[in-house]
Amino acid sequence: MADQDDIFAPYDAPAGGWGALAATAKALRRQSVVARGSKALLAANQPEGFDCPGCAWPDPKHTSSFEFCENGAKAIAWEVTDRRVTRAFFARHTVSELAAKSDLWLEEQGRLTEPMRYDPATDHYVPVSWDEAFAMIGRHINAMATPHQAEFYVSGRTSNEAAFLFALLGRLVGTNNFPDCSNMCHEPTSRGLPLSIGVGKGTAVLEDFEHADMILSIGQNPGTNSPRAMGTLREAAKRGARIVVFNPLRERALERFADPKSTQDMLSSGAKIAHLYCQVKIGGDLAALKGVMKLVVAADRASRAAGGPAVLDDDFIASHTHGFDAFIADLDATGWDEIVETSGLSRATLQQVADIYCAAKSVILMYGMGITQHRHGSENIQQCVNLLLLRGNIGRPGTGISPVRGHSNVQGDRTVGIDEKPTAAYLDRLGAVFGFEPPREHGHGVVTAIEAMIRGDVRVFIGMGGNFVAAVPDTPLVKTAMRRLDLTVGINTKLNRGHLVHGKDALILPCRARSELDEQGGVLQSVTVEDSMSFVHASGGLLAPASAELKSEVDIVCGMAKAIFIDRHTNIDWDGYVADYDRIRDAIEAVYPDLFRDFNTRVRQPGGFRLHNPASERIWKTASGKANFMVFKGVAEDPARAATPGLLRLATLRSHDQYNTTIYSNDDRYRGIKGDRMVVFMNAADMAARGIKPGAKVRLRTIADDATPRVVENLTAIAYDIPPGSIGAYYPETNPLLALSHHDRLAETPAAKSIPVLAEAMA
Structure with missing residues (x-):
């Protein structure tokens, strides 16, 4: 041991x-x-x-x-980095040898420098020209029996311009199969939030944080996942805003933070951030939210009964909301015993939260994947909205809901067409602008794409960025399915696991990084991205590309399109789009005339512009025409599992030296881990009940509905401050424990933050 x-x-x-x-x-x-x-x-x-x-x-x-x-x-x-992955590197290493290396080692080898093709005879990647690579893609796409045998995957790194053209390319092929990284993180925001407020985006902007009296942070670790947000929270705490945190782990940045830009902070022990830190059980957020709302309603009733003022915003509720009576009836029917048991928080603690909420004039609720990656992730978000609606905390200064997106343009990609369930209005406009009839049938997200691969219904996978294989659930099953494909294409800046789990034919297409100059025809180009508060701004590189052989994402998409549609859709000027990205933005404006009006003009303004967000103005694009109080019966994350003897709920975590699936080192500074990622954070009482001593090796087994064994072994047990029944471990190492079927039913987002497992000490 x-x-x-x-x-x-x-x-x-x-x-x-x-x-x-x-x-x-x-x-x-x-x-x-x-x-x-x-x-x-x-x-x-x-x-x-x-x-x-x-x-x-x-x-x-x-x-x-x-x-x-x-x-x-x-x-x-x-x-x-100055490190390079050249043809000589691939000549030295077979793919089988590379597959045995760690994810950290693979990333550390450096930047990809030229297009490569897998050679099955030698098990090596070998050089291939761009024209040959594009021709191979064209042959495979055009040989498919149906357009739906192709999957077009997109990472949140992709620019608006490249994503728009990629969405066009896929629909010209004839499919809406667009699995993307949003499916695995904030899809409940995209699917669940519109049912509440009519838009799948946050309503708060940075200026609102300057005026909020209370900021409720739920299910996020901004100190690691969005550290620039910490400066905003630090300023809010400094001026007296009450910051309340719901999170199973005591994340260091949400307790105390020293802003490197502040001389005062650097010469002191930093600023206290959380006024109240509530360590909710994994899967207990919905119960905690219902408990707070019950107490807010009780405070309103008590004040009215005593002849005092209303606590709820009656005018807002009457004028701007729908479903209030049914919502109140459900709250009244929800018992305190189940709230306290499921949330892991005492009624007294929830009362403290309710008191702060009732005293605050303006409240912002910000959340992360700690509440989206659940079986009821969409419902979690809807209950967050319910809390804000009670006192009119949407659509006025200092208020709003704020999803904290984890990738720089994951929201923008969705805005410009990367969506497996596109609206009819978008398809109508796309067809009118480009002169074709887009496919109307809904396509695949990540979960349904994997299901199709396992069934053998997919032949081609093209990944625009990302590390699909490492990021998804049921990793062993996915690896087997990917290897049966006819062609896999990875468009990336660096080597990753996805290039080593490949189809019968495979291509690595290296692209320029966002920090690098993108010169087309002697003219420097810029791209655009959309941040998590709906602002669109330009981005232009300044460094020389890592290799003269690199192409931009836009150039790669257009090169594929020309090879695929060599004798079709000749009215589309792909070369013109490569030569001048303004033309792409003109096309985006043509498809979205209201949203992107005067796109090229407005994006050249310092800071860009904000896309119209109706809910921010209390305009509700819902079926009822109002913001909806959404009812969720009960409080349980997964009732069928609740009584399983020995059940623990596992949240997969990102370390501080990690960005999504990219590992920078094996350390996790703020959680105190040095040199190891194969660890499991456990409550001391849970360890004792299972005979697990600190430092012991632990085996985790998934409790699932099917007979597929899902096991991860040799995790070192760390006695940690985490609620009983809750454990944490790093991804992608524990992704094999996440069953594909274990996902949000509306958004289909894998429930990676609440995996039912059993833990046992290894002999």
């Missing part, structure tokens, strides 16, 4: 601060790009620079010289 102390030591310093500065410098040195990387960092998130490839937190109107965070710096350092 290992000693827990060998890999774990609690972190007592504030998040950010000197630790963040040291980590930034270390990342630049590790990639041997101190000068080049520093130049890139100074241009990140600047009006005339490029958008950080990390999170989607918006840029302030008045930028400083340093608009990057520690993890953004790591992402940029990883991107501008």
Whole structure:
């Protein structure tokens, strides 16, 4: 048995601060790009620079010289590294050899430099020309029995321009199969939120955080996943806003944070962030929200009975909402015993939250994947909206709901057409602008795409960025299915696991990074992205590309299109789009004339522009014409599993040295882990009940409806401050435990934050 102390030591310093500065410098040195990387960092998130490839937190109107965070710096350092993966590298290593390497090792090899083709005779990737690669794609696409045998996957790194053309390409092929990274993270926002307020985006903007009296943070760890948000929270806490946190783990940044841009913070122990930290059980957010709302309604009833003022916003509820009576009836029918048991929070703690909420004039609720990646992720979000509606906390200054997106343009990709369930209005406009009849049948998201692969109904997979194989549920099943495909294509900047789990034919197509110059026909081009608060702004690189052989994402999409449609759709000027990205933006405006009016003009304004968000103006694009109080019966995350003896709920986690599936090191500074990712965080009482000692090796088994064994072994047990019945471990290492069938029923998002498992000590 290992000693827990060998890999774990609690972190007592504030998040950010000197630790963040040291980590930034270390990342630049590790990639041997101190000068080049520093130049890139100074241009990140600047009006005339490029958008950080990390999170989607918006840029302030008045930028400083340093608009990057520690993890953004790591992402940029990883991107501008001086290491290269050349044809000589692939000649030295078979694919089988590479497949045995860790994800960290693969990423550390550096930037891809030229297109490569898999050679089954030698088990090597070998060089291929761009024209040959595009021709191979064209042959495979045109040989399919039906257009629905192709999957067009998109990562949130993809620009609006490339995503728009990729969506056009797929629909010209004849399918709406567009699985994308949103399916795995914020799809409940896209599907569940519109039923409440009529739009699948947040309503709050940065200025609202300057006026909020209370900020409720649910299911997120911004210190790691969106560190630039911490500056906003720090300023809010400093001026007296009450910040209340619901999260199973005590994330260090939400307790105390030192802003590296603040001399005062750097010379002190930082600023206290959370006024109240509520460690809710995994799967208990919905119960906690219902408990708070019951107490708010009770406070309103008590005040009225005593002749006092209303606590609820009667005028707002009457004028702007629908379903209030049914909602209240459900709250009244929900018992306190089940609320307390399921949430893991006492009634007294929930009363504290309710008191803060009732006293606040303006409230923002911000949330992350800690509540979206659940069986009832959509319902979790709808209950968040219900809480805000009670006191009119949407559509006025200092209020709103704020989904914190985890990838820099995941929201923008969806806006410009990457959607497996497109609206009829979008398809009508797309068909009218480009002169064809788009497919109307709904396509595949991630879950249904994997199901189709397993059935053998997919022949071609084209991935625009990302690391699909490492990110998805049921990893062993997916690997087997991917290897049966006729063709897999990975459009990436760096080597990753997806290139090593490939089809019979496989291509690696290297693209330019966002920090690199994109010159077409002697003219520098820029792309656009949309942040998590609906602002669209330009992004232009400044560094020389890592290789002369690299193409932009736009160029790659258009190259594929010309090869696929060599004798069809000749009215589309693909070469013209490559030569001038303004033409792509003109086409986007033509398809979305209201949303992107004067696109090329407005995006050239400093900071860009915000897309119209009706709910921010209390215009409700719902079937009722109002914001809807949504009813969810009961409080249980998964009632069928609740009584299983020994049940634990596993949340898969991202370490602080990680961005999505990209691993920067095996450390997790804020959680105190050094040099190991095969760990499981457990409550001490849960460990004792199972005979598991700190440092012991643990086996986790999934409780699922099918007979497929799902096991991960050799996880080191760490006694940690986490609620009883809740455990945490890193992804992608524990993705094999996530059953494909374990997902949100409306959004089909895999429930990676609440996997039912059993834990046992290994002999």
